[in-house]
Amino acid sequence: xxAVAPENVEQVELERVPRHVAIIMDGNGRWAKARGLPRTEGxxxxxxxxxxxxxxxxxxxxxxxxxxxxxxxxxxxPRAEVMMLMKILESVIDRELHExxxxxxxxRHIGELDGISSGLQKKIHKAMAVTKDNRRLILxxxxxxxxxxxxxxxxxxxxxxxxxxxxxxxxxxSSYLYxxxxxxxxxxxxxxxxxxxxxxxxxxxxxxELYSTPTYWPDFNEEELRSALIDYGTRxxxxxxxDEQIATDG
Numbered sequence: 001x002x003a004v005a006p007e008n009v010e011q012v013e014l015e016r017v018p019r020h021v022a023i024i025m026d027g028n029g030r031w032a033k034a035r036g037l038p039r040t041e042g043x044x045x046x047x048x049x050x051x052x053x054x055x056x057x058x059x060x061x062x063x064x065x066x067x068x069x070x071x072x073x074x075x076x077x078p079r080a081e082v083m084m085l086m087k088i089l090e091s092v093i094d095r096e097l098h099e100x101x102x103x104x105x106x107x108r109h110i111g112e113l114d115g116i117s118s119g120l121q122k123k124i125h126k127a128m129a130v131t132k133d134n135r136r137l138i139l140x141x142x143x144x145x146x147x148x149x150x151x152x153x154x155x156x157x158x159x160x161x162x163x164x165x166x167x168x169x170x171x172x173x174s175s176y177l178y179x180x181x182x183x184x185x186x187x188x189x190x191x192x193x194x195x196x197x198x199x200x201x202x203x204x205x206x207x208x209e210l211y212s213t214p215t216y217w218p219d220f221n222e223e224e225l226r227s228a229l230i231d232y233g234t235r236x237x238x239x240x241x242x243d244e245q246i247a248t249d250g
Contacts, residue, residue: 104136
């Protein structure tokens, strides 16, 4: 999972760009601690960094970006930090919605709205409605999201819809997920050096390529993203097949 970018990264061209990139934006708190700052400042800087990465994704022609902003497990963090994260999301929508819309970004929320204030829920719905026809980049914001919870939710809806057991297959379950109309992520990036997916897109990411960098999220810049995309271009995506089968299919 750990990948090291080539030293001459600036000279390497992107030969194969993943259509769908997902990022676990990790390390905000540690970034702040290393600088003697409160954790909330790390989250603010992480939010500012998202703007730069969105521009880089458009530049590199990534079509879909899914970011892990707040997990269902994050509710267990100190209440003051949780409330600050809610305020940050609300302020981002207020401050950035117009520019994101003008830039052709389509905003989507994946996750539960339960537990989120009614005011923030309205702003999330508004952001999605305003940008629903944009096509330059789809930005999925996984907020109050958990991969296991998503699968449980899908199974419950299948049962509620009365689908016979013999008709349930992978394709059907995928159609009940938040990302039902989107391709699975080709590449999942995790910042801060951790080597786990932390309940993020665990169904959709079954065959995703994984890339970990020790860089904390606030410092993850365009060149870091480019390094990840270059590394992705060197991978052989087998999907259970042998090299010989892949060569024949190609």
